[in-house]
Amino acid sequence: MAEKVTLFAVAERAGVSIATVSRVVNGLTTNGPTEEKIRRAIDELGYEPNSAARALRVNASDQICLALPDLNNPVYQAMTRGVQRGFKLSKYRLMLSPSLSTTEEVILQLKSLGRNYADGVILSSLVFDEEIEKILSTLRIPVVLVGGAIDRPKYDNIRVDSERGVGMAVDYFFSAGRKKILFLNGPWITNPAKRRKEGFLESMRSHQIKNPENYIANAKAFNPKAAVEALSGIKKLNQFSAILCANDLLAAGAIKFLSGRKIKVPDDIAVIGIDNTDLAGLLTPTLTSVDFKAEYRGELAAKYLLERLENPNLPIKKTIIEPELIIRESA
Amino acid sequence: MAEKVTLFAVAERAGVSIATVSRVVNGLTTNGPTEEKIRRAIDELGYEPNSAARALRVNASDQICLALPDLNNPVYQAMTRGVQRGFKLSKYRLMLSPSLSTTEEVILQLKSLGRNYADGVILSSLVFDEEIEKILSTLRIPVVLVGGAIDRPKYDNIRVDSERGVGMAVDYFFSAGRKKILFLNGPWITNPAKRRKEGFLESMRSHQIKNPENYIANAKAFNPKAAVEALSGIKKLNQFSAILCANDLLAAGAIKFLSGRKIKVPDDIAVIGIDNTDLAGLLTPTLTSVDFKAEYRGELAAKYLLERLENPNLPIKKTIIEPELIIRESA
């Protein structure tokens, strides 16, 4: 382990003051003949500025925090990639919060942001209540919300038109003459689940279906196994001609389950997923899915945050992503 | 935005010195009656310690850096989850480096670690040369290597017995009477590709196959599309009775490609993947795959790093993960 080299060491070696070195490092001074000396000293000593000292002095960490529910879900993996890409060329480092499923976890995470180790945060939470809202308002760093359920007028915001997306899928089923649609939803507490459910009910009603709430099943989690479990519990599965799944993982589970029961997809039952993750093209049959453009949302969130960090007085930006139905074999 | 609250504010409010407050915050003092006062002041003011100041003073950032090649690859997603889990209960925050594919990117990332924004690093690199080795040796923070190609005696190290894993797959094919095996490898520059190739050659030779190097195809990337491209270029595909893929994504592409050509998997051609990612159970047919336990490796890497941070003088730990062949339908 080499001993640590600070501005002092460089200054001494170059025969100047630390202030001058600092200015050269930050490009605040035009090149006197000194600059050359200093640069050489920096190279020879292998000087690297100390982030903590800088952070303390200028009150900026050059880090941003990405707070997500769950890295098991490919949709958040995609979002993470987008965010990563969005920050790639910036000076900011990316912190990954641990998975935040419950309100308590979100709160804890947000509170810890008060320690100013991050200059901004991108928050995508499954839950969103007054308590979280309250903590958000005490944060002294910019926040970009992605997929916040309710309209939050105070924060840059990237939402998805869940209702519309679900509606597109339902419409597509109907246009193919499939009217007996089962909606396989995720855990009902989460915001996406609520929104998607609303979308489903509304859309079904618009097609003159009575009591659409009878055609909803809830999986215990957003994963294939939970889908299989949920579907196993349904008595008269063959009354349905289509299944809309709240997520591609559920759809993957559904397809597995159906083919295990010798039910043909899409001939007997068509299946549509949501999120259009990488998975969709790899399943058999390939999965028709509603694309909510997670990666793009991540990238856009990064862009919004960068812009706000650049200029905190910008007007609040809100974007609603238009979903797109990507048609493949399963429906 | 609330004004910032420091130790001074708390101290003033509680009528004590900042040193006392600091000690209470860090639990260095048994509860006098003062503690109560201080805790109340902290609560009322909503004090949170400033990470940068602390980091500067104690020369520790409470952050660790995870440096990975590519978040598109499910194997690194799994590893990330493992690392996340491993650090969940610790005080450390997790930084995610941008994707590091080339040597230059790795070097740049490692250099930037000299700014001590991280107390340790978990590095999993596709490439590993002297230059990287040199920079590693100048780092003043502990490093855990996961999947470093060559033995690096100086660093905690979690490797996988690639050769053995590939051998298991080959053996399994042979035991099923499939001797005409194609190895669909990834980009040849990367370390995993080299190791897996070696394993394939060696294993094939042990089964008395001459010139096994003739049975290797290289995909341009570790993804399904590249697999399809590579397989399209092979003239007499039906001479083979089995395909071993260097990665589950390649296997997914292979299965798609084969079923597109009406070649039955596994009846006509059996397929085995590597990594046993979440994907494996969702494909049709489900994918037999060599499990290299990526998530576990991530978790173990976190554990090793934590232990070393705790006690820097520990002897170097090396672990070689035993692969396991998870048999499903595709072979």
Place this chain on the structure above:
DNA sequence: CCTCATCATGTAAACGTTTACATGAATTTC
């Protein structure tokens, strides 16, 4: 040639903690 502006550089304070050391009160010990 004097004045004034310009500019690179140096001086020193500040950012918010932690911690070695000093102090004095409370408690123990003989």
Place this chain on the structure above:
DNA sequence: GAAATTCATGTAAACGTTTACATGATGAGG
């Protein structure tokens, strides 16, 4: 009951930067 010990608290320095201000050199303008 005096001496010794323990322990909570306070004082102040230090961590490595950035930056407002002062200083002195240089060049321009009259």
